[in-house]
Amino acid sequence: MDDKINLAEKLKAFSEHWSPRTVAQMNGHDVMVVKVKREFVWHKHDDTDDFFLVLNGRLDIELRDRTVTLGPGELFIVPKGVEHRPVAKEEVEILLIEPMGTPNTGDKKTAAPRKLA
Amino acid sequence: MDDKINLAEKLKAFSEHWSPRTVAQMNGHDVMVVKVKREFVWHKHDDTDDFFLVLNGRLDIELRDRTVTLGPGELFIVPKGVEHRPVAKEEVEILLIEPMGTPNTGDKKTAAPRKLA
Numbered sequence: 429m430d431d432k433i434n435l436a437e438k439l440k441a442f443s444e445h446w447s448p449r450t451v452a453q454m455n456g457h458d459v460m461v462v463k464v465k466r467e468f469v470w471h472k473h474d475d476t477d478d479f480f481l482v483l484n485g486r487l488d489i490e491l492r493d494r495t496v497t498l499g500p501g502e503l504f505i506v507p508k509g510v511e512h513r514p515v516a517k518e519e520v521e522i523l524l525i526e527p528m529g530t531p532n533t534g535d536k537k538t539a540a541p542r543k544l545a
Numbered sequence: 546m547d548d549k550i551n552l553a554e555k556l557k558a559f560s561e562h563w564s565p566r567t568v569a570q571m572n573g574h575d576v577m578v579v580k581v582k583r584e585f586v587w588h589k590h591d592d593t594d595d596f597f598l599v600l601n602g603r604l605d606i607e608l609r610d611r612t613v614t615l616g617p618g619e620l621f622i623v624p625k626g627v628e629h630r631p632v633a634k635e636e637v638e639i640l641l642i643e644p645m646g647t648p649n650t651g652d653k654k655t656a657a658p659r660k661l662a
Contacts, residue, residue, distance in 0.1 A: 432621045454594040477571040504549045
């Protein structure tokens with residue numbers, strides 16, 4: 429991982445939804461790309477903020493009191509402890525940053541395994 | 546800072562070079578946008594990795610043994626302790642992530658003040 433990362437190339441290499449790929453690591457965090465479509469589960473992370481930067485497409489991040497809609501070049505950080513549910517009507521490509529090993533559902537029992545790109 | 550961040554809008558709001566603007570914070574890190582042109586100083590950060598994602602333009606990150614050239618959608622993380630010098634022939638717009646308060650030159654005496662966008 430000591431070379432540059434082209435995000436579009438990393439995204440071209442897989443097609444599964446809701447399966448983040450780690451492309452780099454920084455200060456104990458995984459930098460990941462993910463493709464998502466349809467709705468995820470409601471969840472929260474008690475110990476970490478949750479970084480979303482949309483690269484392509486449109487993502488709704490539902491919060492209990494409102495929805496934040498992100499297009500390309502827009503980012504939102506869900507504060508730790510805040511319940512949220514990502515929803516994508518069409519496929520969306522996202523850059524995610526979370527501490528290494530954070531379960532994507534907020535719960536290790538139901539989380540997708542973290543994979544390398 | 547609890548709403549979505551449009552990176553292009555944040556970048557439109559200023560024109561200075563080498564003066565990062567904090568647009569969001571995550572797990573003790575500042576998420577920043579910056580415009581750069583020409584060469585910066587050689588420096589290193591002993592305590593933190595240094596995250597660069599190019600949004601527009603082309604950035605050379607000179608290392609002592611090679612140069613990493615980034616275009617839009619390409620990222621590179623300079624590992625902590627590694628000397629580097631960013632160089633941009635033309636203006637480049639970058640997303641940076643560093644722990645809050647990290648001096649951009651690696652030295653508090655010469656660092657640009659951290660500003661909010």
